[in-house]
Amino acid sequence: MPxxxxxxxxxxxxxxxxxxxxxxxxxxxxxxxxxxxxxxMLLGANPLVAYGALAQGAFGSFNAFTETLVKAVPLLLVxxxxxxxxxxxxxxxxxxxxxxxxxxxxTWFGLTFTELPGWLAIIIAMLLGIIGGMIWGxxxxxxxxxxxxxxxxxxxxxxxxxxxxxxxxxxxxxIDPVQREAASQIPQTARLLETYRLPRLSPTRLHMGLLIAIxxxxxxxxxxWRTTLGYRIRAVxxxxxxxxxxxxxxKKHIVVALLLSGAFAGLAGMMQVYGVNYRMxxxxxxxxxxxxxxxxxIVAALFGQLHPLITIPASVLFGGLLVGANAMQRVVQVxxxxxxxxxGLVVVxxxxxxxxxxxxxxxxxxxxxxxxxEPEDAEMQQEAGEA
Amino acid sequence: xxxxxxxxxxxxxxxxxxxxGITKRFPGVLANDNVNFDLRAGExxxxxxxxxxGKSTLMKILYGMYHPDAGEILINGKTVRINSPTSAIQQGIxxxxxxxxxxxxxxxxxxxALGLPSSRKPLTDLDRVSERIISLADKYHLSIDPSAxxxxxxxxxxxxxxxxxALYRGxxxxxxxxxxxxxxxxxxxxxxxxMRQMQSDGYGLVFISHKLHEVISISERVTVLRDGRNVxxxxxxxxxxxxxxKWMVGREIxxxxxxxxxxxxxxxxxxxxxxxxxxxxxxxxxxxxxxxHSGEIVGLAGVSGNGQLELAEALTGLRPITKGxxxxxxxxxxxxxxxxITEKGLSYIPEERMKDGMIRDFSISENxxxxxxxxxxxxxxxxxxxxxINDHADRxxxxxxxxxxxxxxxxxxxxGGNIQKVLLARELSREPRAIVAAQPTRGLxxxxxxxxxxxxxxxxxxxxxxxxxxxxxxxxxxxADRIAVIYEGKIMDILxxxxxxxxxxxxxxxxxxxxxxxxNEKCD
Numbered sequence: 001m002p003x004x005x006x007x008x009x010x011x012x013x014x015x016x017x018x019x020x021x022x023x024x025x026x027x028x029x030x031x032x033x034x035x036x037x038x039x040x041m042l043l044g045a046n047p048l049v050a051y052g053a054l055a056q057g058a059f060g061s062f063n064a065f066t067e068t069l070v071k072a073v074p075l076l077l078v079x080x081x082x083x084x085x086x087x088x089x090x091x092x093x094x095x096x097x098x099x100x101x102x103x104x105x106x107t108w109f110g111l112t113f114t115e116l117p118g119w120l121a122i123i124i125a126m127l128l129g130i131i132g133g134m135i136w137g138x139x140x141x142x143x144x145x146x147x148x149x150x151x152x153x154x155x156x157x158x159x160x161x162x163x164x165x166x167x168x169x170x171x172x173x174x175i176d177p178v179q180r181e182a183a184s185q186i187p188q189t190a191r192l193l194e195t196y197r198l199p200r201l202s203p204t205r206l207h208m209g210l211l212i213a214i215x216x217x218x219x220x221x222x223x224x225w226r227t228t229l230g231y232r233i234r235a236v237x238x239x240x241x242x243x244x245x246x247x248x249x250x251k252k253h254i255v256v257a258l259l260l261s262g263a264f265a266g267l268a269g270m271m272q273v274y275g276v277n278y279r280m281x282x283x284x285x286x287x288x289x290x291x292x293x294x295x296x297x298i299v300a301a302l303f304g305q306l307h308p309l310i311t312i313p314a315s316v317l318f319g320g321l322l323v324g325a326n327a328m329q330r331v332v333q334v335x336x337x338x339x340x341x342x343x344g345l346v347v348v349x350x351x352x353x354x355x356x357x358x359x360x361x362x363x364x365x366x367x368x369x370x371x372x373x374e375p376e377d378a379e380m381q382q383e384a385g386e387a
Numbered sequence: 388x389x390x391x392x393x394x395x396x397x398x399x400x401x402x403x404x405x406x407x408g409i410t411k412r413f414p415g416v417l418a419n420d421n422v423n424f425d426l427r428a429g430e431x432x433x434x435x436x437x438x439x440x441g442k443s444t445l446m447k448i449l450y451g452m453y454h455p456d457a458g459e460i461l462i463n464g465k466t467v468r469i470n471s472p473t474s475a476i477q478q479g480i481x482x483x484x485x486x487x488x489x490x491x492x493x494x495x496x497x498x499x500a501l502g503l504p505s506s507r508k509p510l511t512d513l514d515r516v517s518e519r520i521i522s523l524a525d526k527y528h529l530s531i532d533p534s535a536x537x538x539x540x541x542x543x544x545x546x547x548x549x550x551x552x553a554l555y556r557g558x559x560x561x562x563x564x565x566x567x568x569x570x571x572x573x574x575x576x577x578x579x580x581x582m583r584q585m586q587s588d589g590y591g592l593v594f595i596s597h598k599l600h601e602v603i604s605i606s607e608r609v610t611v612l613r614d615g616r617n618v619x620x621x622x623x624x625x626x627x628x629x630x631x632x633k634w635m636v637g638r639e640i641x642x643x644x645x646x647x648x649x650x651x652x653x654x655x656x657x658x659x660x661x662x663x664x665x666x667x668x669x670x671x672x673x674x675x676x677x678x679x680h681s682g683e684i685v686g687l688a689g690v691s692g693n694g695q696l697e698l699a700e701a702l703t704g705l706r707p708i709t710k711g712x713x714x715x716x717x718x719x720x721x722x723x724x725x726x727x728i729t730e731k732g733l734s735y736i737p738e739e740r741m742k743d744g745m746i747r748d749f750s751i752s753e754n755x756x757x758x759x760x761x762x763x764x765x766x767x768x769x770x771x772x773x774x775x776i777n778d779h780a781d782r783x784x785x786x787x788x789x790x791x792x793x794x795x796x797x798x799x800x801x802x803g804g805n806i807q808k809v810l811l812a813r814e815l816s817r818e819p820r821a822i823v824a825a826q827p828t829r830g831l832x833x834x835x836x837x838x839x840x841x842x843x844x845x846x847x848x849x850x851x852x853x854x855x856x857x858x859x860x861x862x863x864x865x866x867a868d869r870i871a872v873i874y875e876g877k878i879m880d881i882l883x884x885x886x887x888x889x890x891x892x893x894x895x896x897x898x899x900x901x902x903x904x905x906x907n908e909k910c911d
Contacts, residue, residue: 235749238746239746242743245703246758247724247725
């Protein structure tokens with residue numbers, strides 16, 4: 001046997017390395033901000049002042065913080081859907097479209113049926129938001145499971161379709177009657193009844209959706225690790241042959257993963273209408289309605305390492321970045337395009353850090369003799385584990 | 388080297404190789420502990436040991452894939468440093484890996500030339516490479532066509548291409564890593580003939596194996612490794628199979644053999660004229676008829692890729708069949724889903740344990756309920772009952788002596804033997820009516836194989852019907868009551884154990900009925 005000291009040193013190094021891996025997204029964000037600092041300097045702004053304003057704008061006051069939370073709600077919901085999809089090894093890039101369709105269905109309901117008690121209307125609207133998202137997520141799911149269509153392509157395409165559906169409805173059938181009469185013809189719907197709106201923590205814009213989203217995060221954790229359905233989704237995500245062998249219908253669970261993933265995005269869309277704006281409005285692009293939450297939610301989930309509970313703080317962090325960026329823009333007077341660029345930088349850095357995380361994990365494992373899955377090596381690792 | 392001739396390395400001058408005091412440490416384990424090993428020109432030196440004994444580590448050090456913590460390597464009496472496979476090749480060391488390193492869509496000549504500079508840069512010199520291959524092949528009766536594509540070749544032929552590749556690069560020392568594991572008995576004989584020829588030409592050969600009779604028949608000297616230490620190096624003629632086995636395992640072992648008459652009952656598994664496609668879309672099974680009775684083990688012998696996988700998957704419902712019927716206990720289960728067939732009491736130990744039978748990133752306890760995760764008591768109203776799942780795991784880990792730090796350990800960090808124990812635990816604890824066991828001991832050491840065999844014989848005693856699919860004839864001959872031989876998707880014959888001989892089975896495995904005149908394939 002080798003000296004105990006050397007072994008425990010190695011083990012310690014291994015542990016430290018793995019903690020470093022866990023913190024990788026944070027380092028990636030810092031690196032992105034560093035590159036952003038170069039942009040800021042090129043634009044003649046002091047990065048320290050700018051980032052100070054960002055932090056102040058995001059977390060500096062109670063009001064600022066509630067705005068951050070408002071932004072975090074759709075990120076968290078889309079992020080939860082992302083957790084489910086990725087655990088089932090499907091990539092759902094269709095959050096934007098699923099949000100839009102969920103919002104359309106629930107808005108149509110809220111504007112059409114105006115005689116219901118508020119609580120009932122909200123529950124039905126939530127269900128319709130979920131259904132809308134499920135339809136838009138389920139179609140790519142069926143296409144992938146039964147026709148082998150790549151879900152990344154199909155979900156992105158479904159986004160484009162959803163935007164045009166929204167534009168058509170906002171300009172025509174669902175346009176606010178006031179706007180129909182007016183010359184301005186702003187493509188937006190009428191406002192929802194006051195009783196139909198999600199309760200708010202006045203005077204802020206923070207609405208009940210946050211509470212629901214957090215409860216759902218816990219529910220997703222339960223779903224994935226404590227239910228038969230979650231077991232099956234994860235099994236299919238990890239190994240299709242072994243799942244088949246275990247009697248699991250692989251195709252069905254691919255569809256289910258995308259259905260559930262879409263459901264959360266659809267609910268996020270509903271909440272943007274019932275909690276924040278009280279109407280649907282389009283500027284012709286998806287971003288005009290979703291504020292990119294359908295994409296940023298994916299990043300928040302990756303940031304949260306696809307764990308529903310870690311996705312909660314990750315969403316708040318990203319919400320803060322979005323809110324704070326606006327404040328930064330006001331203070332240091334940089335063009336708003338920089339904010340989008342900064343946001344993009346964070347996304348690129350975080351997503352690519354995942355690659356480095358995996359690589360360093362692999363390197364550590366091969367250095368310590370694991371991953372080379374040959375029986376002999378595995379045996380050694382096993383014995384190492386016991387020692 | 389003269390100009391315009393293809394870049395060939397002439398055989399490196401080689402007299403002796405010596406590894407002195409090799410020590411290699413992995414965290415918590417000493418893979419090689421002060422190991423001495425030597426090889427002379429013109430000998431076959433067998434390296435024997437169980438999985439984890441350190442023989443692969445030793446050879447990987449010699450081939451430059453690992454660096455030793457201590458010790459030195461001497462070739463022809465001079466210390467050499469081998470940092471990488473490239474430098475190993477320069478020193479005249481070639482390795483025949485267990486898994487071939489060949490590109491299937493390229494020809495033999497292209498594979499041999501791969502990675503070597505051409506003598507006609509920037510053009511290739513494949514015609515010259517081919518000439519040289521033919522001369523090498525003639526010398527050692529390797530009968531290889533340089534223009535054949537790798538995918539067209541049998542496993543045995545592919546192995547010869549690997550040998551040619553090493554010779555072409557000037558190797559004088561060949562390390563053969565379990566070269567017989569994938570061969571039919573006849574192919575083993577051919578390989579041994581090639582090895583003897585090379586031996587008389589002054590090559591030094593290291594033969595890694597855990598098959599004792601092969602070691603006895605081919606080697607001059609044998610070195611046994613156990614727990615990373617050299618237990619002894621002897622002249623092979625001075626040792627017997629039993630002493631070698633004892634050295635390997637560190638205790639007396641008995642070779643398990645089922646000797647008692649089977650208590651054969653009713654038919655549990657039946658295939659009637661079953662055909663199905665393989666993954667490549669061609670016919671995988673062609674009209675297979677086979678029955679397995681309660682209380683008997685039917686061995687399915689055959690060279691890998693002749694329909695064994697298809698047969699196992701057809702039986703377990705994982706692969707749709709195109710013709711015929713499958714019956715379990717008389718009930719037609721043709722076209723039923725895998726889950727329904729599992730319900731009928733059929734357990735399956737798949738050949739690719741890690742890919743098909745286990746989920747690498749799931750814990751042991753999660754893997755132990757893979758088959759029954761949706762059923763009481765493990766699941767109630769769609770919720771997993773963690774306390775039952777955990778108790779179940781703890782119980783089986785103890786009962787099947789799985790070596791693991793905890794039930795939460797991920798399957799991927801278990802050793803091969805322990806993975807197989809987890810799989811057996813899951814499949815046998817269901818109290819199956821019938822079992823399909825595909826290559827259940829492949830890659831396991833003697834101790835673990837013994838364990839698997841005991842378990843299967845115990846099931847046989849309980850009256851379970853067992854289909855044992857194996858490429859290891861010794862295993863089949865030791866366990867099976869009847870032996871079916873499969874060749875190109877057809878059952879060639881079914882022999883009772885009493886009258887079956889290795890030679891007959893070997894011929895059937897090659898698609899020849901004993902007594903038929905044998906075409907000389909070398910004339911092809």
